[in-house]
Amino acid sequence: MNDGCPRCGEYAAAGRSYCGECGRRLDGVEYPHPAPDSSPPSSTQPERARLGVLEAVLLAVCFVVIAVVVFEIIVVVIHYPDVAALSSGILLRFYVIVPFPQIVFSMSGFALLLYWSLALSAIVTSAALMIQRFFDKTGRLKRLDRPDAVEDTAAFWVGISLCASFIISVIITILTISSGSEITVPDFGGVVEQILSLVHAVVWEELVTRLLYIGVPMAVISLIVTKKWGSLRSILGGFGMSTTAVILIIISSTIFGLAHYPGWEDQAWKVVSAALMGVFLGYVFVRFGLYASIMLHFVNNFLTSFNWMGLEPVLVVLELFFLAAGIVALVYIVKRMLDLGGSGKPLPLFQNSYSK
Numbered sequence: 001m002n003d004g005c006p007r008c009g010e011y012a013a014a015g016r017s018y019c020g021e022c023g024r025r026l027d028g029v030e031y032p033h034p035a036p037d038s039s040p041p042s043s044t045q046p047e048r049a050r051l052g053v054l055e056a057v058l059l060a061v062c063f064v065v066i067a068v069v070v071f072e073i074i075v076v077v078i079h080y081p082d083v084a085a086l087s088s089g090i091l092l093r094f095y096v097i098v099p100f101p102q103i104v105f106s107m108s109g110f111a112l113l114l115y116w117s118l119a120l121s122a123i124v125t126s127a128a129l130m131i132q133r134f135f136d137k138t139g140r141l142k143r144l145d146r147p148d149a150v151e152d153t154a155a156f157w158v159g160i161s162l163c164a165s166f167i168i169s170v171i172i173t174i175l176t177i178s179s180g181s182e183i184t185v186p187d188f189g190g191v192v193e194q195i196l197s198l199v200h201a202v203v204w205e206e207l208v209t210r211l212l213y214i215g216v217p218m219a220v221i222s223l224i225v226t227k228k229w230g231s232l233r234s235i236l237g238g239f240g241m242s243t244t245a246v247i248l249i250i251i252s253s254t255i256f257g258l259a260h261y262p263g264w265e266d267q268a269w270k271v272v273s274a275a276l277m278g279v280f281l282g283y284v285f286v287r288f289g290l291y292a293s294i295m296l297h298f299v300n301n302f303l304t305s306f307n308w309m310g311l312e313p314v315l316v317v318l319e320l321f322f323l324a325a326g327i328v329a330l331v332y333i334v335k336r337m338l339d340l341g342g343s344g345k346p347l348p349l350f351q352n353s354y355s356k
Helices: 008-013 053-078 080-087 109-137 147-151 154-178 191-226 229-236 243-263 268-287 290-301 312-342
Strands: 092-097 101-107
Touching: 053 080, 053 109, 053 147, 053 154, 053 191, 053 290, 053 312, 080 109, 080 191, 092 109, 092 191, 092 243, 101 109, 101 243, 109 154, 109 191, 109 290, 154 268, 154 290, 154 312, 191 229, 191 243, 191 268, 191 290, 243 268, 268 290
Parallel strands: none
Antiparallel strands: 092 101
16 A cells, blocks of 8 residues: 555545545555656546535635635735834733733834734745645645545645634524623724734734644653654644644643633633634644644634725625534534544554654
8 A cells, every 4th residue: 555655554544535645545446556756647547536515615615714814914914004103102012821811021113013024924924835735735726636635734724623613602602692691892992903913913822822832842842752853843833643732732722711811801701712712723733833823813813804894795704604614614523533533543642743
């Protein structure tokens, strides 16, 4: 099975029917599998997979999320001059979460604008990486009919994480209101104030939760276990799932949830909602890296940008789409968990792809 493609065995162990790297069937039907430098006749090519309804919906989510990310970045860039003008008269606070936010320093003026510009650059770079790697993994969109190729991209997991967290948040909101509790939204100020603070939140919160509580511990553990300096790259995520990673995701998501309690007028529902979002953010950080968690955080925080541009009907359509796709996303996630559980192969205690 492993005669030319090093990842066939990995996908077979995960219970997949097709290899996400080469597209080869893994259900016991053997096909000639040429070496990478050969050019076999078309009759020997592996059979293509057919997208089912579930896969087709989730593929559509990928493209919708990519389009939304591009739109949101354009909106932020358009307002850059307004943010530059505002930065001279505002004080932005920086904090660590232990487990509630503790302010460590503040910034204003030119220093604030410089920091904010770097944060925006990090978001744009993350978007470029997500889109580029989606096109690379799917063979410049020529392998979209191979589900495993799409599933191995950050765009796919950012999309289904967004949809799944969206419907979960709606359910939590309905249950909270049904229990008689009041839901209020803090005053985030005008559009420019929101853009400045949300860009800050997207980047800074990923640094002080995912990187600090997942990346740093994993980097230290990796260095101790492997004694290889290259394993320190795990500080930026993308090292792969393991039991250790799951524990760190739970810790970071709990802290992330608690950090939203005081900022949302001590509302418990926001803690639960944010903590669950933290699980998704932690997962994409562990599997793909910091750029993926920044993208998930960004696309979620800036959905209101459609309202800022007078496109309220578009946002309503998007929310209905995310709601419907969220059901499909939850089904897919449960199915993946059952497939992995049924494979009989438990998660390793520790794993770091950078130390190999």
